[in-house]
Amino acid sequence: MRFEKSEDIFVSRKTWQERSEQPNESSLKNVFILDIFEIPEGESFSCQTERDDQFCYLVMPNPRVNRIALQIQKHKRLGPTAWTKLFQMIRQSKWAAENGITDESVITIGLVSFWYHYLFISNVIENGRNDLVGVSDYMMEAARKVLGLAPPGISRAIAWRIQRQFTTSRFNLKQQSVLDLYPDRGGYVVGCQVAHIVASLTSGQMTKVIDETPVVLIFDIFARGGQGADAKVGPTKIVKKEVIRTFRAMLKSIVVVEAIHHKLQQEFFTKVDPNNIAGADKETFMVWLEIAVGVEVENLVDAGGHFAATISDFRMNKGVSKVKPADYCSPSMVDAKGQPIKQDDIPNIF
Numbered sequence: 001m002r003f004e005k006s007e008d009i010f011v012s013r014k015t016w017q018e019r020s021e022q023p024n025e026s027s028l029k030n031v032f033i034l035d036i037f038e039i040p041e042g043e044s045f046s047c048q049t050e051r052d053d054q055f056c057y058l059v060m061p062n063p064r065v066n067r068i069a070l071q072i073q074k075h076k077r078l079g080p081t082a083w084t085k086l087f088q089m090i091r092q093s094k095w096a097a098e099n100g101i102t103d104e105s106v107i108t109i110g111l112v113s114f115w116y117h118y119l120f121i122s123n124v125i126e127n128g129r130n131d132l133v134g135v136s137d138y139m140m141e142a143a144r145k146v147l148g149l150a151p152p153g154i155s156r157a158i159a160w161r162i163q164r165q166f167t168t169s170r171f172n173l174k175q176q177s178v179l180d181l182y183p184d185r186g187g188y189v190v191g192c193q194v195a196h197i198v199a200s201l202t203s204g205q206m207t208k209v210i211d212e213t214p215v216v217l218i219f220d221i222f223a224r225g226g227q228g229a230d231a232k233v234g235p236t237k238i239v240k241k242e243v244i245r246t247f248r249a250m251l252k253s254i255v256v257v258e259a260i261h262h263k264l265q266q267e268f269f270t271k272v273d274p275n276n277i278a279g280a281d282k283e284t285f286m287v288w289l290e291i292a293v294g295v296e297v298e299n300l301v302d303a304g305g306h307f308a309a310t311i312s313d314f315r316m317n318k319g320v321s322k323v324k325p326a327d328y329c330s331p332s333m334v335d336a337k338g339q340p341i342k343q344d345d346i347p348n349i350f
Contacts, residue, residue: 019106020106028066031065031066031108032059032068032108033111034067034086034109034110035070036069036070036118037069037071038074039074045071046058055082056070056071057069061095066095068089068090086109134314135288135291138275140296142272142289142292143289143296146257147216147293149268149271149272150260151253151255153213154213154216155297156297156299156300157217157299158201158215158216158217158219158301159219159301159302159303159305160217160218160219160303160305161220162190162193162220162221162243164305164307165179165189166179166186166235187239188329189329190239192326192328193304193329194243194246196323197323198246201250213252213253214252214253214254215251215254215255216255216256216293217256218290218307219243220307221235221243222256222257222259223283223287257286257290272289294311294314298319299319300312300320301320301321301323
């Protein structure tokens, strides 16, 4: 949590509850959940805009939880100025007048679900500015403790999100992913991207990533004890094992934060989380722990995905090597109308 005009840049949930006058631990008083809808080029916004860097918004009060919806141009990023504008719009809304909101009232905007995707496109760490969102000292210390539990000599990490490519629509959970619906397409995407990353790391300028020292793998297929970021979708356990086998054959030694947790069980949190933050939300704690590890190591390989890009932003892109996107490994093998895209070059990729 961060408060404007406060010396405490990042505070605990308990401190936030006290300052925002939450009546109980489950209360969401004056809290707005942010939903961002990316509008493809050529499609119309729901409001009138004069420039492509503008956005539409809608404040949606609700007795259970308030929301604020944002429409932005796809592939555009907002930045700190736009983020600050969100708070101003809420304070000037009809809801604010009806609820007696003053300049002193604490307004909270929350990111949920694919929060790291929102964090990336919100661009609140623009040009390396960590004054809006950042990794707390507590989580950075936890990262150092985790690395202390791993084999010595770690200086590199590889961040990659693959399972989220199989996830259904963020706004229609009943919609089945094309990659799940057609396993051959899903298998193609996994195999193609793994081959591309391996080829990138073993040739050209990126060969320096491969040496005798251990490398931390920050992949979403390791989440939740190996079940992955979303156990209902994505590669099977057999495919996950093949992915690990491929990287294990390429790297001399690999380290996985989830594996350390699995080995130590409850002792893991005793060592790295003395304040028991994970007791309230273990999954979110583990995700931020991986972000902190990605920031702490000397070098990071961004192998694709907004999660890796967010870690790069937190690092201010220092010591970051990026794997070039493999356009031929597109997760979407259908066009905008749902028609299959002809892939004449598939047999030649490998």
